[in-house]
Amino acid sequence: MNELSRARTLAAGVMAALLVGAPVGAQDATVDLTGIWWQGAPVPLLPGESEPPAMGMGGMGMGIMGSPPALNDHAQTLMANFDPADDPAVRCEQPGLVRQVLSPYPVEIEYRGDTVSIRYEEWEVERLVQLDTPPPDGHETSPMGHSMGELDQEKLLVRTTGFSPGLNMSQGFFWTGEGASLLETYSLTERGQLVMDMELTDPVMLSEPWRLQKIWNPFDQELLTFDCILRERL
Template sequence: MHPVSARTISPASRRGLHAAVPGLLLVMALFLIPAAATAEDSSPPDFEGVWITVLVAFDDPRWRIADLVCARTGCSLEGFEYLQSLLDDPANADRGTRQLVSDMEDFQRRMNQTLLTPLARESQEAFDPSKEASLDCTPEGDSLRHQILAPLPLQIEQKDDTVTLRYEYWNAERTVHLDLDAHPADLEPTRLGHSIGHYEGRTLVVETRGLIPSETGIPVSTPLMLSPDAHVEERYTLSEDGETLDVVLNIIDPANFTRPFQNYRRMLLAPGWELEPFVCESITGEF
């Protein structure tokens, strides 16, 4: 195991990261990677603990080059896979990482051409970054995608009938109900929605519905407003050694996407790490 120290970044730097997260999430039109094959096991995998991202501990040797690249520029699942294939190809040995990232971004633009519907493009044209909710420190309006893929620590607590996800970003908390096979019929929409889940081998599968429409980022493109019918599917896959967590996030919204919009993030287990209160400083000056 590679221990991760909470001293990897200073408190001042961490506060700076807090302030930068909303802006980073606008620029990082994130991307993701496929979860590893799951192993059959009669007991649930142990996800408990605090999990960190590249931007919190960028010098940890467990990160891959693609993880480092995607932490800064953002990657979709297909974008991450394409970048990884370029990095693995011996024919690219003499090409710099910056060139390969540029190739990946061109690839992502081509994929966006077939991903986005006409309604999605209209929504992008109407996007006004000056009205982005998180800029004035109001989490309402900030999407579930941004919550899940934020570059700040996540704490997971498991019980027999629930999994609790606690985020440093916005000091948010979600409950995944393992004892329900379906969502309540009379869901009142909220920012984080209502989540049910189950285990598939070493993977926690989560479905979330009842989401308030929110603006969400798109890789190398402009954010757009999700429809009221959008729902989210997440897959958290634990590595065999229990040190890494691959998070795949699928947004299903036929009004905006011709296929599920897939995102990816890898996280590392950080023993001894604790969540800190999220401190947001308004960019607009109104709060």
């Protein structure tokens, strides 16, 4: 288990709603997703609303909606004997791209010319998305892979390849196989919420692509430092 420098309450509850508008475009003719986002922050109000509508927490926890991954026979056999003590996070090792993207902690997005920076509070990871740039030939695999982006008036499209196998955790553990790819589409709702539609394609572990949607609300605080406490395996 990991401990953060300051705990955040993720349980659903009654939270005071703040009037927060959609971000103002930082670049002409492109959607502006800059800012800090967290699904535990208050849901923005629309004009004329005194409180936000009730929103379900989704099938996998606050802010995430979708079905469990369709593990193929190979994956089911592999995970049948999985010991949670073998989770890389237990050893204070960042567990991989997909689990990072679905982290329940805040995320910060910043535009830097032809690059989009995505910083995650959990594990203090910064991810650089190269806009309109093809992946380099023969690039080596890494925990976060190589991300290429396309930005237009309505969305940011991110395609990631070359990420090394990682341990995902959503209604059960499963490993990402070699040669997997991830497609993320980011957009804004009329409330000014950040939405990500995710599709993981993994021919080694999945019988069909795994699709999820995750929603964050605008958050008016800074990212915190992340402290992992290494624990001895029992």
